[in-house]
Amino acid sequence: MTPLLRIDSSARTQGSVTRDLTARIAKGYAGAKITHRDLAQTPVPQITESWVTANFTPPEDRTTAQAETLALSDELLAEVEAAETIVIGLPVYNFAPPAALKAWVDNVARAGRSFRYTANGPEGLLTGKSAVLAMASGGTAAGSEIDFASTYMRHILGFIGITDVIVVAADQMALDAEASLSRAQDQIAQLTQAA
Numbered sequence: 624m625t626p627l628l629r630i631d632s633s634a635r636t637q638g639s640v641t642r643d644l645t646a647r648i649a650k651g652y653a654g655a656k657i658t659h660r661d662l663a664q665t666p667v668p669q670i671t672e673s674w675v676t677a678n679f680t681p682p683e684d685r686t687t688a689q690a691e692t693l694a695l696s697d698e699l700l701a702e703v704e705a706a707e708t709i710v711i712g713l714p715v716y717n718f719a720p721p722a723a724l725k726a727w728v729d730n731v732a733r734a735g736r737s738f739r740y741t742a743n744g745p746e747g748l749l750t751g752k753s754a755v756l757a758m759a760s761g762g763t764a765a766g767s768e769i770d771f772a773s774t775y776m777r778h779i780l781g782f783i784g785i786t787d788v789i790v791v792a793a794d795q796m797a798l799d800a801e802a803s804l805s806r807a808q809d810q811i812a813q814l815t816q817a818a
Contacts, residue, residue: 624656628706632662632724633714640793641712644757644807648710648791651815658702662723667695669722670729678733696730703731708753708818709785715760715772715794728779737783747784754785755814757807758792765792789814 629649633639649657670678674696677689685693703709714721720728731737738747758765758773765773773790780788791814793807 624654625652625708626706627652627655627657628660628702628709629657629712630660630662630709630724630727631712632721632727633712634663634721634723635714636663639712639714640759640796640804641714641757644759644791644793644811645710645712647808647811648755648757648815651811652708652818655708658706660699660702660727662721662727666723667699667726667730669726696733699727699730700733700736703737703749703752706752708755709780710755710757711776713756713758713772713776715758715763715770718763718769719771720775724776732779732783745782747782747786749784750786752785753787754780754789756788756790758790758794759796759807760792760794761797762795765790765794770794 627649629645631639631642631645633641636642649655674692677685677692678696680689711724713724734740737749738745740746756773756776760772763770763772773792777788777790780786791807791810793803796803
């Protein structure tokens, strides 16, 4: 079974477009072993000074308290490391990813674990994976100059080594929700036929 990580980040648990899209995408990967991380139901806390200190302490030198501080981050990283495909619900809040998703990113983008610095610049360590961004927006066009959500997520995923990224976009729903959803569902059908 192909391991798939589904991440939902919408604050809305009912009537969420991105939750519907991530569910459809995950269902399309027939036989996949799905791990579901719901950032609204189980929020990831913002990183703190003690988290930063623990993160930059070599693992062999960490205190028990520091190890406990990083325990959730280690769990989130283990989920990404185990997955072949990562499906991320990406609602656009004020042109950018929601804070819940940014908190997840801050816990997963860790020097020495998901990327490292080399003489040639940063190198992502989570290679050989693919990601699908299930984006929904009211007025922001996917990939436009005001889309700081999907462009940011593409960048950060590439930074940690995940360069095979597809955006399924139900964008500009305030203009024509029915057509936008229809396009996104067509994208999902094409995507999952190849899965």
